[in-house]
Amino acid sequence: MPLSLTGRLALFFALVVSIALASMGAFAYYSLAVQLESRDNEVIRGKLEQVEHFLREVEGIDDVPAAQHRFDDMVRGYADLIVRVSARDGRLLFSTSDGAPRDFGQPRRDAGDSFMGLIRSADAVLGKDGTRVIVVIGATGEDRREVTGRFRTTLLLGTTIGVVLTAMAGAAITRRELQPTHALIKQTNRISVERLSYRVEIPFKPTEVQDIARAFNEMLQRLEDGYVKLSRFSADLAHDLRTPLNNLIGHAEVALSRDRTPSEYVVLIEESLLEYQRLARMIDAMLFLARADSAKVTLDVSTISLHRELKKLSAYFEMLAEERGIAIAVNGDATLEVDSILFQRAIHNLLSNAVRHARSGTTIKIAVVKEEAGCLIEVANWGDTIPEEDLAFIFERFYRGDAARSNSSQSTGLGLSIVRSIMDLHGGRAEVVSEPNGATRFRLWFPTTRPNNLALG
Known part of the structure; x- marks a missing residue:
């Protein structure tokens, strides 16, 4: 069943709004993800510089594990931040408690590695003995994914609500704006052959319905004029056809009233022929006018x-x-x-x-x-x-x-x-x-x- 104009416009509004909201939401989601990732990069860079500065103050490699509390202070407030310090021979000197894989920070990692965070590594030199160690700092991205996930859910919910509300508002607005059209339809239903003089009221708004009402009134005027002309034409046609027909009937009645001489019949036939010719001219003219009217x-x-x-x-x-x-x-x-x-x-x-x-x-x-x-x-x-x-x-x-x-x-x-x-x-x-x-x-x-x-x- 075809939708009404109200339903079609409501769906159209909903489609347009859904496309607009989806476009803005996708842009906002992408911008938020980029901003969060940039923020994590800045945090990792800053913590890496902070760890390097601390290691330059350490006496030797054996003092690194003993500085656990200093590292904990550095990552406090950053739940997804990972800090690892390793010796050149691979021995782990310090690590925050996390669930990162053991090869975290190594140049090569398996394609199946589930760690999707950001990683930065650097060589640091211990302050007193000059021993070089490897510092790896990364962020698991859990906070970032949690924030973007909540934002995505909120965005989808808001878009759905916006589309539904827009469809309802569009339907209500369209129904209200189409009230003059419904009123025009009710008025046109009152028109009949006996009421061709009736004219519909031109609404105050909208202008499109005003144009329709004016065009409809002009059409009614043409119909009324045509109907009046047709009525007058029919009356005049009946009058003009009646005269020759009455004459022909009279001639026939005269001819049949009594016996006539051949010359009298000739006169009656000649008079009847004139009437026939007149009828023929009239019919020929009417046929020409009818063909001209229909192009x-x-x-x-x-x-x-x-x-x-x-x-x-x-x-x-x-x-x-x-x-x-x-x-x-x-x-x-x-x-x-x-x-x-x-x-x-x-x-x-x-x-x-x-x-x-x-x-x-x-x-x-x-x-x-x-x-x-x-x-x-x-x-x-x-x-x-x-x-x-x-x-x-x-x-x-x-x-x-x-x-x-x-x-x-x-x-x-x-x-x-x-x-x-x-x-x-x-x-x-x-x-x-x-x-x-x-x-x-x-x-x-x-x-x-x-x-x-x-x-x-």
Whole structure:
């Protein structure tokens, strides 16, 4: 079973502290051992000089054993100190009571010798007769080993206690610091589809949880906006689908109400065909928008001449424009790297919208403005001014102002949404401005440098 964040952090703290304490303990233990050994060396050196000085005052070799009390005074207070004085022929003249081996102080000793102390030896000259003797002084190291052993035990015990206390303190601190996270989890559990307007409280600390809470609230805002748009989309879709379906049902009921002449059936079929075509356009637009939203539209990018493409598209609308007494003018030129099919579709939707809403006797003006960072295409027509409150929603799906709702049979309400999706795919933007004099300007801005995600698939 995986550990919680509290448990993992507690173990992490314990591991870090154990490594730190072990490192400091090892350094302290090594330093203590070195200092004790250095101290023993100093003691042995000093005692060796003291014994040599004493021997220079002795009358002869036979007086050395008689000076037992003098040697005992020298080693008093040093329980592990060993002093031996030997004649050159190997005869032991003096020795403190100890458990050292008989070859103590000799140049060669067996590898199995259990004596692990420090040894110093020197030749000394007796003061009166000049006889040379061998002085060997050593320390068994028992005191040193006892001190270092107690220190090691204390160190291990202290390290263990420190690690346990650190783990407990780390767990308590982590649990306390994670309380805002637990409170955030409780708040998020209250959120449902019916409560998308709910926002979690941003805690006073820590900053990381504050960032999570803010990001979560921003996500909730996006979800709420998307849910509202989806609800409105569903309502508008039901409204727009209901009209052609009712018309088709009406045509069928009329056709079945009595016998009809062939010409009457032809008229009913033609009227039904118009409704079918309208439904087909609506479904095609919806499928395109769904694919654009899920990034499944592949862009076939090529370099086009804007003036030539715009003249070609305007020629397509010339006959319809002439019927309404409207002229179309194209000004400016530039080359642009775009998906030509999608570009034509975006301009087609704007021109279709402009011809439908332009006032008779006016001119639809298409202008190309080359900029340093991109290219601006403006389609302007003169008609009724779009209310300010409608401008913010004009690119939304199925959105049409109430005044234009009567034109719903000629429009799917998705044309401008498709324009915005095409601009998003190209990394550009779509804007609209409606002036008090009736001029409505739709502006498409294409970047000169293509974004990395332009070629989608």
